[in-house]
Amino acid sequence: MKNSNRYRVDEPSQLLEYLFTILSDRSRNSVKTLLARGQVSVDGQPETAFNYKLQQGQMVEIGHNRSFKKSTPLQGLKILHEDEDLIIIDKSSGLLSVATAKEKQSTAYRQLTDHVKNHNPKGRIFIVHRLDRETSGVMMFAKNEKIKRALQNNWKDIVRERIYMALVEGEVQTAEGTISSWLKESKSMKMHSSQKPNDGQYAVTHYKRIQWNSSFSLLEVQLETGRKNQIRVHMEDIGHPIAGDKKYGAAGKGIGRLGLHAKLLTFQHPATKKLMRFKAETPEAFYKKSK
Template structure:
């Protein structure tokens, strides 16, 4: 019989012996605990520590959420370990996946992930990201790597940090390119709900302009035709009073800050949007929500439609008067 491999000394098994009940039966198995002695990454640590298990078996423990570090489930293979960390192996039950912060998955298949993002969550890292900055992209990368350590996701389109609603990511560069190259044809409906300042007089309308970006990174409508990127926004009034209007907005084009610029152009900036002229913050956030995204699936051709509804706080200004 082969002798077990000698341990490298990087951890100490502090697991307790199984306890027995008063009736002689064994209580549920306690997790096996290991104390990290040297800095390193999680997967190599597990392979060294669990030397009686094969590589694929160890990776399965990770993908099933049966490994935790300091009582938090971890599935990322290269998770950094530091001396003093406690690694636990839960053999009989899977640890629940760490909850997604500021987002929820609406749909996932082999090619795409569709999510509902809350206001305040970055879609991807900012130009000067803070360490461990929470983003939808980073969380989804961790999510897909639960089952495949080499999996990746790719950005298809973005939502501003303070805009909530539905957005989509691709699971391969091929799908990303296919969606972006056919975006105008593939997307059948893309609508927003906008809470804007003031009473919009026209029940419906269209705003067309050519958008440019200033040196301060603020978008604005150019003074002359063809001077910038063509942007077309259609809107319809759903509710209004003397102070606010609730609009359904459809994008014919998808330019950066398009709705925010166009609402300022017609004299009704999005509520809470100080950058583009709003002087109100009645709901405590930007009054912009990506309600509907409907598109043809890039592989199957199936028409998918996701409707995230109207946030309740957007209706608040119309219930208080």
């Protein structure tokens, strides 16, 4: 018998009755014991209530030789989608994507690693791309090395859309535009923009003005390339730095955080080839500040 089995619920039922059905080869007492010992989870959380009401589409997992631990609630992130290969999240501003020398525990990577290990002790999480600590929105992680390599080696072909919302300082005069330059990183870990051909990595950013006033403009930004700090550098290049981004030229605090949000990610699933689209709602403060 396998260490654990997963079942998708086809129709509403009480948990114990459902277990009697899917574990019909076991005695009723042994099924009750599995439940009482915390060896049953529903949608990733241990469940011991006999009369727990299951809904269609929920996932029931049986850990035949182990008990499930109640996972710590995720902080600063929400899982938008999870399958055998990928986890897509909506990350809050202020949460690190991965560990730094100063902070190793409170990161999206650490929390998701604990999350997958709760279901599979051998489970792992792999970094595919990153969002800055103060940037919120849609972010993707791989759950195995094969998928990680497929995404990183074919990123430009797999990813169809990466759209950000950027709250920038000042009134942007043009309705839309394109910024291109070569970007390179200095010894102080700051990215610099150059118009000199091949002086770094080529970067292209498209933007469209959504709403604006004399102090701030809200832009929809689409990345043609994905370089480190690309949007932040390019907004500084046109004289409209991201609100709150002191590192790249912002004069004020803006909304008390970096005014950058990863709104939309559309990609072809590297395993199933299905086109997938995930959206994270833009923080209301972006709209209020640029009215």
